[in-house]
Amino acid sequence: MEIRYNNKRDQGKRSGEKMSDKLISSLAFDKTVRGFAVDATATVQEAQRRHQATGAGAVALGNVLLGTLLMSAAGLKGDQTLSVKVMGDGPAGLIVADGRSDGTIKGYLQYPQITVPEDPAHQIAVHEAVGTQGTITVTKDLGLKQPYNGQTPLASGDIGADLTYYLAASEQIPASMGLAVHLAADGMVDAAGGFLVEMMPGATDDTATALETQIKALPQLIDWLPEDHTPADLLDAVLGAKQQILATQPVAFQCDCSKERFAKALAGLKPAQLQQMITDDHGAEAVCRFCQTHYQFSEAELKALLPTE
Template sequence: MTDYLIKALAYNGQLRVYAIDTTETVRKAQRIHDTWSAATTAFGRAITATSLLSQSLLKGGNKMTVKIMGNGPTGTIVIDGTASGDVKGYLKEPHVHLPLNKQQKIDVKGAVGSSGLLEITKDLGLKMPFTGQVPLVSGELGEDFTYYMAKSEQIPSSIGVSVFVNNDNSVRTAGGFMVQAMPDADEAVLAEVEQNIANLPAISVMMAKKTIPEEIIYRICGQKNTQILDKVEISYRCDCSKERFAKSLASISPADLKLIIEEDHSAEVICHFCKKKYVFTEAELERLVKDI
């Protein structure tokens, strides 16, 4: 089944609302990086939140890079997202499994850490990309992305992200939502929606019961108050290529390339995002030296 995101307006345009199913996307990420339960949950939440923000903040061929730099055992988590719905990522330490927290849930805060930074760089096609940075406020990630939207983007928002991990580290469900208040939003509307969100079960639990993104939005805002605008396919897709890595190798000094040729007679490059391997033969490396 294809993952997708729904964009909607609610209460006569007072709210922008997004809901997303990232189950297959996070499953693919888990398989590629062989993540364990705590790392899978943190990684999946980061992928889901990045997909939500990409659809809210980007247009056309724009893209963003999210870096979660916490003091937990997963280390830095990096996610790239695009306006077209493609997402990819990696994390420093995928093999993180922790005891359940006090709520008997996977300890995402323990995996990510409660101290560190959330940094988002948006490439909007201008001369210089825009980078916003905020401190981590919880390590649970939903709250951290909500804080980023308020402080860096000046958009009052509520973001919820959830991943259900099976005992064998595979992903059962993953998804999330984001509600954004427009400047003229009525306080009574905001209070009603806030209460509805507080009463929601975990997104992953609802999705395990076959709740789709449209229904999540209706549970938050009410179907009669909601206008569905768009549906966007979401997928884990890496755009790496041998040509791109050749350009990276070409940035190495000729002396260092010659040393690789003399000692190894070839070079193997592995993509951080998809683990695909690219081998450059001695002849290919010599051509790179010549081109340089």
């Protein structure tokens, strides 16, 4: 199943009036369908702030963050991680998001300050930023000897539709995903959320038909987001009232970078490269591409990283 949403502007509330970001999971249709829904408004706003992204950049990155959050909730446990990389032919360039089962996520895009055409309501279709040709690559670190890697071509540049296609083609999971990022008139994110439903073994054709009918009957997701609807409301609309809520968890933009990690990376450079930094610059600055945190290394700190004889 595939579902698309048009971007329409609605006079909704800004994130300061919203509850904390959260993701819920549930079962429905006699436990043959799994459902997940997320409100990640503050998470996407934090990503926009950290990367100083325009509205177009925030829509592109936000959609990938949302999709990664939902797939992480559906497919991970414990310390497992999931990475989604989108390489399209649009102006955003490479977009990367890394998610964990605990609801934390980080991400970046190659060109955050892009400009693309808006519709009359100041909204941006995600394919304008991502492009319509390229690839989606999903990497899962499940704690095995080798991570799982799957890749499919971009089908439309609509991240929800393209991840739906990935799940079917690469992981053989019949699914439907809907994502949307709403912008205020000033280009700042004021709502972001979405849903994922997956058919499980035992689901019948009648269940698939009923689910598809309910999804097609949904209002435009972009119109829901700025209002007071919760993730539970969204799953009620997608799955119907007869569902079992399994869990509710917070979600947040959180990077695990540290100065110690960058020190290890610097220590892995050739001694001549470190010495050049010491001689020419008397120090170094490292910038995390995921969260834009800057780490300063003094001349003395760089000298301490040189191998001893």
